[in-house]
Amino acid sequence: MTIFTIDDVKKTFRNGEVEEQVLKGINLSLQEGEITALVGASGSGKSTILTIAAGLQQASTGQVLFKGKNLTEMSQEQIRAIRASEFGFVFQSSHLVPFLTVQEQLLLMLNVSETKMNKQQQKEEVEKILQLVDMHHRRDAYPASLSGGEKQRVAIARAIIHKPKMLFADEPTASLDSERSRDVMTLIRDLTKTLNITTLMVTHDEEMLPYADRIITMKDGLVI
Template identity: 80%
Template sequence: MAIFTLDEVRKTFKNGEIKEEILKGINLSLREGEITALVGASGSGKSTLLTIAAGLQAATNGQVVFNGNNMTTMNEEQIRQIRASQFGFVFQFAHLVPFLTVEEQLLLMLDVSESKLKKQEQKIEINRILKLVEMEHRRNAYPSSLSGGEKQRVAIARAIIHKPKILFADEPTASLDSKRSKDVMRLIRDLTKTLNITTLMVTHDEEMLSYVDHIIKMSDGLVLEKEF
């Protein structure tokens, strides 16, 4: 059963008197424990689709339904609450807070997501997640002392510490070399399965597609092909 669906999603931008349709009626279903990759040339609409699915911008038409709830009828505060508590985000760059240690990065995310875990429970959960991403030995390190691959591992830990239902990953390996890219993708794949997360990822790197369950090929705001 799909936990996340997009139904005839369209996005139009207005440039002066000219209207440009970036998404032209996208239908997509995502299931728990699976990774779906959006691929296509620059300007195909894949990043726009990801941001609409994540509630970062609104669709012009169509519906975005998460866990049975129609996000297109929600107000801004309701969407913010879903983003904070139910969604996790990983981007091309880690965007870690420079003056916080690895452990403090995760504590901040628990605070932002309004976690109901007590202090001792938070410590236990942080220990568990850092072990999953193999970064427990760097818990007291600051971002300036971390490698690019380590920063992405911390970013992934931060994205899942509050137990989100959906993980959105926008070019998560684009800033890494081939070896670190594969390490990060293996980690995303393993966490998706272990934690039963639904992952939607944008990538331009075809080497990463061997780690995903479904591939959605896009061009000019349309889905050209779906591979399952």
């Protein structure tokens, strides 16, 4: 089932008197429970389309439809509410809060996303997710004591704990070695299938492409 549609999206940036068209009319549909990988050279527009799809910046023209709702017609407050409840994010850096333990990172996310759980239910959900990402044994650890792969596992757990329908992953393995990259991509693939999440991922690492259901190549602001 199609859950996300990008319809003729264009993006132009202005630098003084000069306009640069970064996206030249992107059409893309994302299917529920699939991983779609965006690939292409630096400057091809892949990260721009991801941030527009995630509501982090606006398209110049075109539509972004999530579950039939047009994000481009919504207020910033409405988009923020959807991001908090329906979207999860994983970036190249884990961006963990240095003074919070692993389980505290996840509890904070549950509070930010305004899930309707009492404190006991939140704790139970944290335990469940940590088991799912094989980090339960590190639940009381602080980020400084975690390896790069462990930090990214916690970041993934934080991204999915509120049960989003969309996961946006921007170069999620770029800071990891090959072995840890494979571990993280296996985890993302398994969670996408187990939890029926739709994942849109930007990557430059060809070794990660076999984990994707679809590969979309971009060049000069176009899908090729």
